[in-house]
Amino acid sequence: MTSIQTNITTGNTPPIRLIIHGGAGTISRSRLTPEHEQAYRQVLEQSLVAGHTVLKAGGSSVDAVIAAIVVMEDSPLFNAGKGAVFSHEGRNELDASIMEGATRMAGAVAAVTTIRNPILAAHAVMTKSSHVMLIGQGAETFATEQGLEIVDPSYFHTEFRWNQLQKAIAKNRVLLDHDSNSDTQLPSIDEKRGTVGAVALDRYGNLAAGTSTGGLTNKRYGRVGDSPIIGAGTYADNRSVAVSATGTGEMFIRAAAAFNTAAQVRLLHTPIAEAADNTLAEIAAIGGDGGLIVLDAKGNYTMRFNTEGMYRGMIGSDGIAQVSIFREVETPGSDPSAAMP
């Protein structure tokens, strides 16, 4: 049985569900100490509980996505918000986006450096402006005017990310934060964190999706990846699915990863796991890898990745948080990339 047929609530209570990811990459037991694994599991669980609390109380899927992502942005463990990687110039340049499945309203920010929680800024763009995407200082001015918490850029300074940058500069390489195969000298704790994202279904049957990231270590030239691009890193449409992506951003943009997945479901009624796999196969064909979390308006969900592992979790109507990191343990069945039953 694949993940997509499980946990559908029947009866009087409409299903609520939240799926999250914290990045996909070369994540294996041999590279992660038990202490680090426990730390990740704890934050993922906190994120799930935060989002579930919103849904359980009758909150919207958008608010649940925000609640879940804020927890991961505020943790130094993930490459988003507090734990963001450094650009070549030693800055933390953050990107985020959010989309609402009922209205297909969307908001995004890119290359912001002083907004504590970029997902809140993306939400403000969606709800308080007539625009979808604001970037750089303009986005920061807007966030300030909207009363969002502005921090000194030093807030985003973490020692291990800084060291990660120095090593990347020394090797003249741009690193995907969870890419460690290519550089085994980097301490494992540094390389196994990624973009964060969430998709949620509220009791009103509305979907939402959101994604937040610090991008690539040692990135230059104002590089923007897929996370703030509606259609690439994030998409939500009640008529099909909500999707959040993580991986090699350039290939996810070129494949319009999130919309691509939604389009297959909407136009061909492709099962969601198959749609996600098709998208990941297209991305693999152009040299990329990563993962997708997908949720439909009935509560069917899937978490697919073509990397070693993906930080991820699911919580449904029963309120029991399920967290996974590696591939091998959670997939005893016939479907190795179906992350969780």
Next chain:
Amino acid sequence: MTSIQTNITTGNTPPIRLIIHGGAGTISRSRLTPEHEQAYRQVLEQSLVAGHTVLKAGGSSVDAVIAAIVVMEDSPLFNAGKGAVFSHEGRNELDASIMEGATRMAGAVAAVTTIRNPILAAHAVMTKSSHVMLIGQGAETFATEQGLEIVDPSYFHTEFRWNQLQKAIAKNRVLLDHDSNSDTQLPSIDEKRGTVGAVALDRYGNLAAGTSTGGLTNKRYGRVGDSPIIGAGTYADNRSVAVSATGTGEMFIRAAAAFNTAAQVRLLHTPIAEAADNTLAEIAAIGGDGGLIVLDAKGNYTMRFNTEGMYRGMIGSDGIAQVSIFREVETPGSDPSAAMP
């Protein structure tokens, strides 16, 4: 007979074709003087000839798209390059993107202020970097390093665009450059220009698409529209179509307009005009309007818009440039939004 069945070359010579647009909006004969109309027609024709010269000589569709767009960027008539509108702060912030259908490689720049031809910068990102999207000063640094022509921001200063900004500021409005219905006091010449774009098919059967814009008059906060977003303003895939979009950028992003159109063709084999209309209907349903140019790898093409008019043109293997602006004259048949036979 609709546009999509016409002009397919049969025989030994593979078809070559180039379609361009210069923006869609409230463009009617009553608002455009004969002199202005003639000026627009002349630049559109020059653009078509420039691209056709490339294709005829055996050049690539990417190079044809660039040649066609550079002509429109260098003209003060269109809201791209030289003729870009002003942001609220009195800057010209330019966006562009390009994509190649054979490899699905892509490049984009956003919020650049000193690059004479943003489409060339987008191309440099595609071919000379490992990234897809570079923004702001970082993108300008990259373009400088790549030897592209850098100009003083005053190069983009045109008197009528400046006046347009002053009027928009006085009215505290953000104007889509070709939106005139909402403010009839603006001089008509100012309001009827838009984003430019091109799609091309070369003799090797490869598609390409590109789009370039100055965005919205009086835009603030680093607003970015659909033009530099791969999947929204631009998409190209030899397996389906090349698409360039123009219109209310926010809704085009939310509908993933370009990829949406390509996905219908690829997944459902929807006829290209119908696919474009479906996309425009989705955009209309969320409050947007504009146009799409679409070309497939056999040379079938369509130019659709749900506005009064769209600056547009087509040139095929015969080298005869066909230019249109309004809706009524060029559509005597049963299909009012099919722009050209």
